[in-house]
Amino acid sequence: MSKRRIGILTAGGDSPGLNAAIRGFGKTAINMHGMELVGFLHGITGLVNNNTVDLTNDTLAGILTQGGTILGTSRDKVHKFPVDGKLVDMREQIAKNLEKDKIEALVMIGGGGTAKNAKRLADAGIPVIHLPKTIDNDVAQTDTSFGFSTAMGIATEAIDRLHSTAHSHHRIIVVELMGHRAGWLTLGAGIAGGADIILIPEIPYSIDSVAASIRRRAASGRPFSVVAIAEGAHDVAVAKRLRNADELIKLANSPDSKAAAKENRRRIETNERDSSFRVADALEAATGLEARVTVLGYVQRGGIPDAGDRLLGTLLGGAGADLLAEKKYGITVASQNGHAVPVPLAKVAGYDKLVPLNHPWVKAARNVGTGLGD
Ligand code: F6P
Numbered sequence: 001m002s003k004r005r006i007g008i009l010t011a012g013g014d015s016p017g018l019n020a021a022i023r024g025f026g027k028t029a030i031n032m033h034g035m036e037l038v039g040f041l042h043g044i045t046g047l048v049n050n051n052t053v054d055l056t057n058d059t060l061a062g063i064l065t066q067g068g069t070i071l072g073t074s075r076d077k078v079h080k081f082p083v084d085g086k087l088v089d090m091r092e093q094i095a096k097n098l099e100k101d102k103i104e105a106l107v108m109i110g111g112g113g114t115a116k117n118a119k120r121l122a123d124a125g126i127p128v129i130h131l132p133k134t135i136d137n138d139v140a141q142t143d144t145s146f147g148f149s150t151a152m153g154i155a156t157e158a159i160d161r162l163h164s165t166a167h168s169h170h171r172i173i174v175v176e177l178m179g180h181r182a183g184w185l186t187l188g189a190g191i192a193g194g195a196d197i198i199l200i201p202e203i204p205y206s207i208d209s210v211a212a213s214i215r216r217r218a219a220s221g222r223p224f225s226v227v228a229i230a231e232g233a234h235d236v237a238v239a240k241r242l243r244n245a246d247e248l249i250k251l252a253n254s255p256d257s258k259a260a261a262k263e264n265r266r267r268i269e270t271n272e273r274d275s276s277f278r279v280a281d282a283l284e285a286a287t288g289l290e291a292r293v294t295v296l297g298y299v300q301r302g303g304i305p306d307a308g309d310r311l312l313g314t315l316l317g318g319a320g321a322d323l324l325a326e327k328k329y330g331i332t333v334a335s336q337n338g339h340a341v342p343v344p345l346a347k348v349a350g351y352d353k354l355v356p357l358n359h360p361w362v363k364a365a366r367n368v369g370t371g372l373g374d
Contacts, residue, residue, distance in 0.1 A: 015147025017309030024317025149308035159193025204239035205373025
């Protein structure tokens with residue numbers, strides 16, 4: 001009997017732990033289930049162009065500790081793929097590529113965007129499973145995604161270092177963290193690094209309130225502050241406009257009006273948000289303390305995965321291979337209470353996991369006197 005051939009790819013922004021998951025899946029699939037593994041290069045792009053590499057025990061050896069992804073990645077979409085200046089639906093092409101190479105199922109490792117692409121392929125009849133990675137930790141139905149733990153560690157160390165320079169110069173340092181529309185990374189690293197103020201998308205801030213916290217600290221003998229701000233955080237006025245824009249998206253009743261409503265939201269989100277530099281200027285003006293900005297950027301995503309992400313990638317990857325061996329398709333392999341749990345893609349794709357206002361981390365931050373800008 002010929003071996004079952006499985007395709008695997010990584011998509012979306014890279015994150016630490018991707019190689020651990022490729023290895024965890026691959027070694028389990030090859031050694032425990034006798035499968036053959038084919039990697040698609042550069043995410044959806046490789047799937048469309050049938051750009052593949054055979055993955056064996058040899059190619060999977062030594063990658064556990066490597067950052068990035070040995071397969072490469074991209075942010076392309078299966079239903080809107082750029083061809084000659086147009087966006088084309090490539091699902092039929094993808095199905096043909098898989099059939100031609102006798103690949104019976106596909107493993108897609110990525111975040112929320114990849115879950116949506118996986119569901120699009122599953123709806124088109126392609127057997128697919130999704131493994132959740134992202135430093136943002138915003139994939140629905142999973143307690144954590146690999147990449148988050150490492151990024152939180154890197155950001156925590158950065159905040160530690162910013163503390164001593166803020167303290168020495170009696171400055172405000174505004175440090176911007178990634179996270180897309182979720183505040184997990186900023187809240188987690190902010191608490192662990194002892195940021196004095198933490199601003200996240202889920203809790204709209206007021207500059208007046210942030211400035212008042214900083215002035216109170218100065219009056220009590222601490223004329224310096226570290227303000228950790230998530231890239232998706234907004235002040236109350238912009239947050240209100242975004243909520244209204246979200247309503248308009250929900251109410252849109254045609255594809256054109258939906259696209260226009262989404263574009264409106266994107267415009268508010270990108271053009272009208274306070275940049276960290278504007279926040280720093282406003283705080284300098286309101287407190288009389290000098291302010292500086294550090295944008296952590298891609299350093300949060302790069303480099304070797306920590307123990308937590310190696311472990312999670314290995315666990316979810318291996319469980320994914322076991323589920324695939326049982327022909328369980330159309331699922332995300334989620335991490336729930338320490339276990340790998342299959343969850344239908346329909347419950348994951350299109351949903352965000354944001355920080356609930358009653359989350360223990362929010363309470364913990366308030367307990368130690370950290371300002372949340374509200
Ligand atoms: O989703 C991971 C992430 O790093 C986000 O935190 C950030 O908003 C985004 O990717 C950056 O995307 P890109 O790599 O396309 O610049």
